[in-house]
Amino acid sequence: MAMTVHVDIVSAEGEIFSGLAEMVYAHGVMGELGIAPRHTPLVTRLKPGEVRVDKGSGEMQHFYVSGGILEVQPHVITILADTAIRARDLDEAAAEEAKRRAEEALAGQHADFEYAKAQAELAEAVAQLRAIERLRKAKKN
């Protein structure tokens, strides 16, 4: 039997693949990689593209990753796949967008957190809930 290596492909939203393979092909930032069992330890960033897992006997599984990180240990290959296209300026734009949303939503608001007011209102809400609970209990008895 040919040598195999355990391969895990996971993304933040779920596991994509887990199993044994004879060879894994991926697009690293420095170029195309083909990883066989007992490969030397390696960590690399991945470019968006296809990841192929050769499960032996001519069975090949294809996955698309939009980037991520590939970690190779002698007997385990882990691919931490991104589900979104990532780039520095894209992330930057997303961060700006999030800040802008916050500013828009809170326009004209004072930046000081009013502790007393918040406390009072929260206490009231909780008291309401408790009162309802008590009423219900009293009713049952």
Next chain:
Amino acid sequence: MAGGKEIRTKIASIKNTQKITSAMQLVAAAKMRKAQDRMSATRPYADKMRQVIGHLHHAHPEYKHSFMKEREVKRIGYIIVSSDRGLCGGLNNNLFRMLAKEIRVYREKGIEVEFCTIGKKALGFFRRFGGNVRAQITQLGDQPHIENLIGTVKAMLDAYESGEIDRIYVVYNKFVNTMTQAPMVEQLVPITSEGEAELKHHWDYIYEPDSKDVLDNLLSRYLESLVYQAVVENGACEQSARMVAMKSATDNAGELINELQLVYNKARQAAITQEISEIVAGAAAV
């Protein structure tokens, strides 16, 4: 018949409400199951990532990313995860109450706080009470995607790296079981050492392009995935809290209907008795 019609319309209206609440209960139950599945699906990624970070850390103990360095705390950032919708009992209120308590403790020590909100309820809370909100996102829906969170988390991490805030916490509800949700405040950065797995053996990697670049990438993804996990877990909490709240609302509606039905039947009976006695009295008079 005194008030017979009014009671009947009242019963009908409560029955309608009951239909709505029981439908909401069923929907929440179904959504909760899905949210729980999603919760367990996010675990392998964070676990694997923690392992890789642990390896890197072991291989390069001298290189400390700023996310791993403790520093004196002057400003604190909170990422607050809340639901977009209400009707889920005291879920959000309990969370905010705990947060408000924490804020007071820090304020007494003279430490400033900043916020980043996820979900409409948290935003509404700070809109009412003020507070320095750095970034926000709402309307993540039932299936939150990590790409929607990237910007919000990055805004906070950038502030951390530029030294504007010295510590970041995530505030969310932890899913204990269907009946219980526990409000939690967890430290996000600096990354606490308990997250690193003890390793029996370690090795140095070949890095492409270089170790710093890889570690930077890994860490920001790791932190994003932690926040994502919190969002997913809070989602499961929201559904289970709603399920419980709607169940008790449905039960209450049932009780109310029974009581009203009793009153209605009594009134009807009284009316009939009265009518009969009137007729009998009338017949006797003839």
